[in-house]
Amino acid sequence: MNSQLIRIYAFAYRNYIFAVRNFFTFAEMLFWPIIGILSIGLMGGFLSLTGNMKSFLLTGAIMAGVFQTSQLDVAYGFLYDVWSKSVKQTFIAPVRNIDYILGSWIIGTLRGIITFFMLAGLAAIFFKFQLPSTLALWISLAGVYLTAMISGMTVIFFIFMFGQRIDIIAWMLSALMMMLCGIYYPVTYLPAFIGKIAQFIPLTYFLEYFRTGYGFTLNFSHPLIKGFGLSAIYIGILLLLIELAFLKAKKTGMLIRLSE
Amino acid sequence: MKKNDIVVEVQGIIKDYKSGFFKPHYTHALRGIDLAIHEGELFGVLGPNGAGKTTLLNVIMGLITPDKGCVMIAGNKNCGKFSQEIRKTMNMSSGNPNYPWALTVREALNFYGMLYGLWGKNLSMKVDHLIDLMELKKYADTRFDELSTGTKQRTSIAKSLLNDPKILLLDEPTSGMDPNISRKIRKVIKRLHSELKITILLTTHYMREAEELCSRIAFIKDGKIAALGTKEKIKRMTSSKNMEEAFIELATD
Numbered sequence: 001m002n003s004q005l006i007r008i009y010a011f012a013y014r015n016y017i018f019a020v021r022n023f024f025t026f027a028e029m030l031f032w033p034i035i036g037i038l039s040i041g042l043m044g045g046f047l048s049l050t051g052n053m054k055s056f057l058l059t060g061a062i063m064a065g066v067f068q069t070s071q072l073d074v075a076y077g078f079l080y081d082v083w084s085k086s087v088k089q090t091f092i093a094p095v096r097n098i099d100y101i102l103g104s105w106i107i108g109t110l111r112g113i114i115t116f117f118m119l120a121g122l123a124a125i126f127f128k129f130q131l132p133s134t135l136a137l138w139i140s141l142a143g144v145y146l147t148a149m150i151s152g153m154t155v156i157f158f159i160f161m162f163g164q165r166i167d168i169i170a171w172m173l174s175a176l177m178m179m180l181c182g183i184y185y186p187v188t189y190l191p192a193f194i195g196k197i198a199q200f201i202p203l204t205y206f207l208e209y210f211r212t213g214y215g216f217t218l219n220f221s222h223p224l225i226k227g228f229g230l231s232a233i234y235i236g237i238l239l240l241l242i243e244l245a246f247l248k249a250k251k252t253g254m255l256i257r258l259s260e
Numbered sequence: 261m262k263k264n265d266i267v268v269e270v271q272g273i274i275k276d277y278k279s280g281f282f283k284p285h286y287t288h289a290l291r292g293i294d295l296a297i298h299e300g301e302l303f304g305v306l307g308p309n310g311a312g313k314t315t316l317l318n319v320i321m322g323l324i325t326p327d328k329g330c331v332m333i334a335g336n337k338n339c340g341k342f343s344q345e346i347r348k349t350m351n352m353s354s355g356n357p358n359y360p361w362a363l364t365v366r367e368a369l370n371f372y373g374m375l376y377g378l379w380g381k382n383l384s385m386k387v388d389h390l391i392d393l394m395e396l397k398k399y400a401d402t403r404f405d406e407l408s409t410g411t412k413q414r415t416s417i418a419k420s421l422l423n424d425p426k427i428l429l430l431d432e433p434t435s436g437m438d439p440n441i442s443r444k445i446r447k448v449i450k451r452l453h454s455e456l457k458i459t460i461l462l463t464t465h466y467m468r469e470a471e472e473l474c475s476r477i478a479f480i481k482d483g484k485i486a487a488l489g490t491k492e493k494i495k496r497m498t499s500s501k502n503m504e505e506a507f508i509e510l511a512t513d
Contacts, residue, residue, distance in 0.1 A: 001379050006378070010371050010375050013371060013374070018362050080362075081360065084358055085358035086358045086359050086360055089359060089419070090375070091323060092351060093375035093423075094347040094377075250324055252278070253277050255323055255324070256318055259358065
């Protein structure tokens with residue numbers, strides 16, 4: 001097997017072990033998303049929302065759970081080393097930044113798929129939620145996973161630049177992105193200038209596209225082209241930025257400080 | 261020793277660390293280090309705390325980019341970035357090592373082995389061999405965070421041998437260990453050097469260790485080489501009976 005594929009597998013293997021051995025990763029995948037979907041579903045019932053409006057909110061709660069689970073895994077690909085103080089050990093080996101990003105993203109995607117089906121199942125059982133067509137579902141999910149990769153990569157970039165003190169950004173960034181891209185409301189409801197910012201977040205377009213499956217009209221043209229296009233651009237830029245931040249971390253001694 | 265058997269050459273390395281944003285303060289970690297280490301040599305880097313030993317090893321390993329100067333590994337120049345191929349030929353074990361806490365010894369070795377491209381039977385054979393070599397069988401399924409300091413250190417040395425390195429950097433390999441474990445580790449280092457002919461660069465605080473293991477020594481003080489040569493030469497230079505006395509002589513201002 002190609003040695004880069006082996007390295008990617010190695011990081012997936014490590015993230016998998018951390019995921020099955022640590023309660024906090026279990027809570028992130030199941031506990032918080034379930035609390036979210038049940039709360040939103042019950043609130044929808046209490047407010048006597050129509051079926052469509054309830055679907056709108058439940059879609060947001062499901063995608064929020066999936067997005068948070070997946071993006072955290074990408075950030076964890078690096079944070080596990082930071083928390084274990086083993087960053088140096090990893091980079092002694094011939095590792096490229098893309099290796100741990102992809103390896104941890106694979107596990108993030110798998111955990112996200114589990115979260116998705118569990119939340120969709122619960123929403124169907126308790127709140128009569130139905131999934132849209134299979135194609136729309138998988139395309140939207142692929143988009144959410146790509147945005148999760150972007151969010152996780154941004155966290156990695158910041159940690160290389162500013163050190164472990166900034167690891168809280170792994171939880172803050174995703175919450176901010178979800179607020180901006182209209183996770184529980186249409187982006188048109190946001191103040192105009194924030195709505196403009198939302199147009200730069202790929203997740204906005206994937207949520208829009210997913211909701212067309214429930215009869216909602218699009219606020220943007222060509223959401224998939226824009227969503228996937230922006231994702232590709234951001235992933236390219238972030239790979240470059242992470243490489244530059246890595247070189248800077250070697251220059252400033254941050255790489256070693258992250259291991260102490 | 262011949263000039264063409266040099267495997268690690270350090271040329272004019274200078275490294276300062278900056279701290280503070282508004283009132284920057286500079287710590288001079290390395291102030292012009294020149295070294296040449298020959299193939300198959302067991303070379304010691306000694307010096308008091310904060311002398312720059314670990315920084316030097318990190319620079320050689322490519323984990324810290326020097327402000328000035330270059331490192332040549334087997335003739336390949338590195339002034340900031342090592343090629344993947346060069347990194348495959350080197351490895352490092354640090355004192356007080358840290359590895360991913362949730363992984364067992366075997367899993368950690370599997371993980372790092374895969375980072376060097378080991379896979380399938382090759383990987384499991386290598387990991388089994390290193391577990392035997394470092395007497396880790398009893399702890400193979402114990403999580404890293406549950407190991408004693410000595411066992412962590414042996415795991416670290418096992419990890420540093422996964423890629424059959426041609427150049428091995430050992431940063432205080434017996435730091436914080438009881439005399440029995442230290443003796444065992446020294447025995448392993450001797451064996452690696454004599455049987456596998458690995459070029460070893462070792463930092464230590466323990467003069468007995470340096471005396472027992474190293475053929476040549478560089479004594480670093482305040483980021484500069486204060487003495488360089490064989491043990492006998494350093495003892496002669498400082499008019500000392502042993503390395504302990506030589507250390508005190510060289511470390512005292």
